[in-house]
Amino acid sequence: MTLALLGLIPYLLTGYLFMQLHLSWSQNISLFAALILTFHFAGFYILRTFSDELVTLVKQSDNEDHTCLPLSPQQQDTDEIFRLKKAFNQLLQKLEDEREKFNLVTVTLLKEARKNSKEYERRLKHIRPYVDQRVIQRVMNEQQQPVFRSEQRRVCVLFVDICSFTRISEELQPDEVVELLNDFFNKAVGIIYQYHGVVDKFIGDAIMATFGLTQPLYQVSVDAICAALELQDTAKMLSLSRQREGKKTFKIRIGINTGDVIVGDIGSLDRMDYTVIGDTVNVASRMADHAGAGGILISKDTFNSCPEYFKVESKGHIQVKNRQQPIESFAVIEKNERAFKQHELFLTSLETMAKKFSKLD
Numbered sequence: 291m292t293l294a295l296l297g298l299i300p301y302l303l304t305g306y307l308f309m310q311l312h313l314s315w316s317q318n319i320s321l322f323a324a325l326i327l328t329f330h331f332a333g334f335y336i337l338r339t340f341s342d343e344l345v346t347l348v349k350q351s352d353n354e355d356h357t358c359l360p361l362s363p364q365q366q367d368t369d370e371i372f373r374l375k376k377a378f379n380q381l382l383q384k385l386e387d388e389r390e391k392f393n394l395v396t397v398t399l400l401k402e403a404r405k406n407s408k409e410y411e412r413r414l415k416h417i418r419p420y421v422d423q424r425v426i427q428r429v430m431n432e433q434q435q436p437v438f439r440s441e442q443r444r445v446c447v448l449f450v451d452i453c454s455f456t457r458i459s460e461e462l463q464p465d466e467v468v469e470l471l472n473d474f475f476n477k478a479v480g481i482i483y484q485y486h487g488v489v490d491k492f493i494g495d496a497i498m499a500t501f502g503l504t505q506p507l508y509q510v511s512v513d514a515i516c517a518a519l520e521l522q523d524t525a526k527m528l529s530l531s532r533q534r535e536g537k538k539t540f541k542i543r544i545g546i547n548t549g550d551v552i553v554g555d556i557g558s559l560d561r562m563d564y565t566v567i568g569d570t571v572n573v574a575s576r577m578a579d580h581a582g583a584g585g586i587l588i589s590k591d592t593f594n595s596c597p598e599y600f601k602v603e604s605k606g607h608i609q610v611k612n613r614q615q616p617i618e619s620f621a622v623i624e625k626n627e628r629a630f631k632q633h634e635l636f637l638t639s640l641e642t643m644a645k646k647f648s649k650l651d
Contacts, residue, residue, distance in 0.1 A: 440554025445502030446514040446592060447551070447571050448487065449578035450478065450521055450544045455495040462538055470538065471495060477524045485517040490565050496578070500566050503553065511548050511595040512633075515622055518544045518586045526584075541584050545577025548592040573617060576610035580619070590618040598629045 452458070452474070459467050475497065479489055482499045486509075490498040499517070502510035521544060529539040549570030555562045573589060581587035593602060601623045607616035 440552050442550055443502065443553045444510075444548070444550050445500050445553070445566060445570070446510040446546060446548040446595075447566065447574040448482075448499045448501065448514050448518060448544065448546050449496060449575050450499075450518070450542055451494075451496035451578060453541045453543055453583040455540075458538060458540060466538070470532075470540065473528060473532075474525065474540070474542075477528060478521055481517055481520050481524060485513040485520075487513065487517055491563070498571075498575075511546075511592050512599055514546050514548075515586070515588065515592070515596070515600055516625070518546060518622065519625065522584060522586065543578055543581035543583060544586045545574050545579070545581050545588075546586070546592050547571075547574035547577055547589040548595055549573070549589075572613070573610070576613065577617070577619060580608050580610070581621075586622040587619050588622060590620070593620045599626055599633065600624070601626055 452471075458470070462470070475492070478497055482489055482497070485501070486504050487499045487501045488503050490500050492498075499514075501514040501517075521542065525540070525542045529541065533539050547570050549568070551566040551568035551570050553566050554564070556565050556567060557563050577587045577589060587605065588602070593600075602620040603623055605619040605621050607618050609616045
């Protein structure tokens with residue numbers, strides 16, 4: 291701005307003097323030339339004086355952020371797009387870093403879950419022999435903390451124990467007694483499970499099993515008696531095998547009763563059993579006491595629920611300990627094969643009809 295004024299002032303001053311002093315053209319031209327020369331020298335001096343400061347300012351501007359420089363609209367738009375692109379790329383890089391972290395955490399969690407699952411399966415496998423499978427499944431399906439729950443159901447209860455076990459224990463060493471029990475119990479439990487029974491508990495040399503917790507009501511007594519017959523056959527074969535090995539032999543007795551019981555949790559919150567309680571259980575236990583070596587004794591209620599499937603012999607009424615009313619009992623002899631064949635045909639026809647109805651659906 292200063293340099294522009296220095297260039298304009300000679301013309302303005304010459305015109306002013308020309309009008310005021312009434313000089314001749316030659317004088318005006320001389321004065322005009324002198325003024326121009328003077329002011330040009332003055333402008334050159336000013337430019338030379340401030341040139342160093344201008345150079346310094348330019349260098350400082352080059353070293354500063356370019357955003358501080360005055361830019362044209364096109365340059366400003368270009369730089370704005372560049373900054374947005376840079377910020378977007380930085381955001382994408384952050385997202386990629388977070389995704390990698392997330393994937394790493396996910397993989398770590400999956401490994402831990404797989405490890406915990408294997409450990410859970412290993413521990414559950416060790417627990418299973420101590421608790422019935424159905425009880426484990428029931429507890430695992432519970433959504434809340436354990437509570438005392440019970441219900442009334444009609445079941446068939448079977449007791450099986452070894453005859454004269456006290457005398458056998460007296461004649462054998464403790465490890466031999468344990469070996470005898472494990473040999474028999476290992477076979478017996480498999481048979482009970484085969485016929486849909488649940489091992490409720492081991493009571494010394496006895497097993498208490500319940501039929502009717504998992505299968506239809508009309509079949510519980512049939513399953514229990516079939517299991518009893520197979521238990522007797524297994525005990526005889528096992529006893530013969532022990533005899534050949536020079537070991538102590540044994541016989542078993544079985545009592546069966548059918549009736550209503552209370553099924554549920556018995557005990558405390560710290561230690562409970564899923565079991566059955568009621569007079570039906572007590573009667574089954576007493577029936578086993580009166581069964582005799584190698585015998586199967588059933589109550590009238592059990593016989594009435596499946597009279598056509600087995601050949602039995604009436605044993606009349608027996609008076610059991612701690613019970614006022616006597617119990618009518620029957621000794622099981624064998625299966626009625628003809629009735630069982632008809633029963634199997636009936637079940638086959640039911641399965642066929644069920645498959646047809648399922649196809650229609």
